[in-house]
Amino acid sequence: MALIDISLPKSVSKALNLPRKSPRREQLRVLKKLLKKARFTEFGQQYRFDEILLSRHLGKKFQEIVPTYNYNKIYNEYWHKTLEGKSDICWPGKIKYYALSSGTSEAASKYIPITPDLLRGNLNTMIKLVISLRNYEEIPVKAIGKAGLLLGGTTDLQKGTGYFAGDLSGITAKRMPFWFTPFYKPGKKIAKQKDWNKKLEEIVEQAPNWDIGYLTGVPAWIQMCIEKIIERYQLKTIHDIWPNLSFFLHGGVSFEPYKKGFEKLLGRPISYVETYLASEGFIAYQDGPGAKGMKLVTNEHIFMEFVPFDDVNFDGEGNMIEKPEVMMIHEVEEGRDYAILLSTSAGAWRYLIGDTIRFVNKANCEIVITGRTKHFLSLVGEHLSVENMTKAIQVAGEDLNICIPEFTVAGVPHGNMFAHNWYVACNDKADPQVLAEKIDAVLKDINDDYATERLSALKEVTVKVLPESAFMSFMKMKGKEGGQHKFPRVLKGKMLKEWEDFLAQGTDG
Known part of the structure; x- marks a missing residue:
């Protein structure tokens, strides 16, 4: 059906x-x-x-x-x-x-x-999205009829005085139409689990029993889930257990930094469909x-x-x-x-x-x-957008043949001038100095304001390479593990101080 x-x-x-x-x-x-x-x-x-x-x-x-x-x-x-x-x-x-x-x-x-x-409008839009999948020739119709793994927040919502509160994904799953229930994985019981690690363990346990046709979620957490399944069952790729997996509905952050690492987990190409669900x-x-x-x-x-x-x-x-x-x-x-x-x-x-x-x-x-609007760097007029940053990371990763699934940037004083400090997640061997030079070169090429300021007030660009687990551990410490949470691309103020203190403790997960 x-x-x-x-x-x-x-x-x-x-x-x-x-x-x-x-x-x-x-x-x-x-x-x-x-x-x-x-x-x-x-x-x-x-x-x-x-x-x-x-x-x-x-x-x-x-x-x-x-x-x-x-x-x-x-x-x-x-x-x-x-x-x-x-x-x-x-x-x-x-x-x-x-x-x-x-x-x-x-x-x-x-x-x-x-x-x-609002939920009715969101559902109607989702139906339109499903209808639009007929435009993707590489997505077989049978894949759309398979179960979908929706990796979101808990459906065990916080109880207030006359209301419930939680992630939108958890609210949506809790109020899911009855006719969609057979296609929804991980199912209501696992979706109710508040502990993110326990939820992942239960998904990994049930994975062989599901015939998944598509995935929905934030790339970092979907990738982590797939890696755990592959490790648990000693698979070469996720297609060994889910042969009908054909597309990934993703959103929240640019997929490009994750793509290289994600595709290592696949047995064949799948389609990526970007969504904007706030x-x-x-x-x-x-x-x-x-x-x-x-x-x-x-x-x-x-x-x-x-x-x-x-x-x-x-x-x-x-x-x-x-x-x-x-x-x-x-x-x-x-x-x-x-x-x-x-x-x-x-x-x-x-x-x-x-x-x-x-x-x-x-x-x-x-x-x-x-x-x-608040996640950009313009300390001295460089007007560096998240789009610019993502492009620089993407090109650097491709040129150096390394996978960089997470990154963040901070603008800091440098003597009487300023500097950009980059923190990148990379489990491959990477030279921070070479990476800094690559990122800097790309940004100069695509952003004229940045190139101008690198000749004057923006004196230095540094890169600190960290294991991906450091980023995940920080999110866990902040109570933002799993679901719809994503790491900020620009760190300022209190969040930057917390991140620096976290790294100073030597915590890398």
Whole structure:
């Protein structure tokens, strides 16, 4: 029995709101639907949603009346009331689930509201993704009908006063439709396990009993799981135990640094499908093997706006100004970095999620994630993005024939000037000095600002090579082991101090 018939008739495609031709019209239709649903909430009354709905220029009126928000602002003004059990604050009804999200830099958890409407929209988007798999000729139809290993957070959620909180993956698995249950691995019992190491042990124990067709999760943790299975059963590759494994749905971080090491675990090539599923909603996915990036979901449950990520709209610490320049989807340009504002079916309104993206195909609404508003280095004007860093690591790894699955960078004082200290995970033999020279050369080639500053205030680039276990152990110490957690690409402030103290203790896992 197949998970879904991917040759669906047009009537079903229409019911699922599959993409039409005008992203602008689709987005305005989504905005109108959101405003109608939330017009009687406290937020909707405060910002005159009824008035916005009567306007001939819906999008512009919305931008004129409703201010932009970051997490602290919307939490302090509205979301804290939902945690106290109050209904109809930013979205109709009472919020019963919250995704705990600390990003990769902050210590305190953020409580992101999750509603049935949001989960329904995420599910519809997942179905669209599955339908799009017909565009991948190398993915056999039978693989889509096999079980999928979804490696996420625990479904044993934290119990609050009238609500539950946990990873979005755990909430999604807990509220999974009954018809999907037979295809879901590791199954509800193992998914409930809170201890990450015990969960992995139970997955390894059950692995021979499953016929896995695809994998879903953050690359680092999926790779660790596969390595443990191969080691336990003395396999050459994971295909010895899961011969039908054909594709990997990945997201959260760039897959390129992991690809070389990951493919050593395979008996044959598989397809990689990138997804953009944040705690705030399912934003985009790669809809074909030839796609330059991921296609934004413009017709479902999220209205998107775009703020140019530049010195005009953001300060030196990555904080957005109070009244930034904001564009709708038809106003953006290819090749320019933007921060995203989301308005969703869970009561996020003009909400800055912190990711930066770039349009690589405007006509098809295809984007790539370039980093985070606060995860970049610009000590002296070098404007180094996570995308730049990832490219440098990828090229260096290929040139030196080594695998670098994790890395992070810190900007530090160097006398009266500055330096970049790189920490890379590599279990292969690697010369730190040669690696530093390679990384530096690539960055000079792809980033003119960086090349200029290397001639002046940015005096040194250093590399410290560490075992991959050091990164994993640090994440475990921080309580961010497994699930959706990923290592920050840039370390600053308190997190940098903790990392330096951790390394000084000689802890490498």
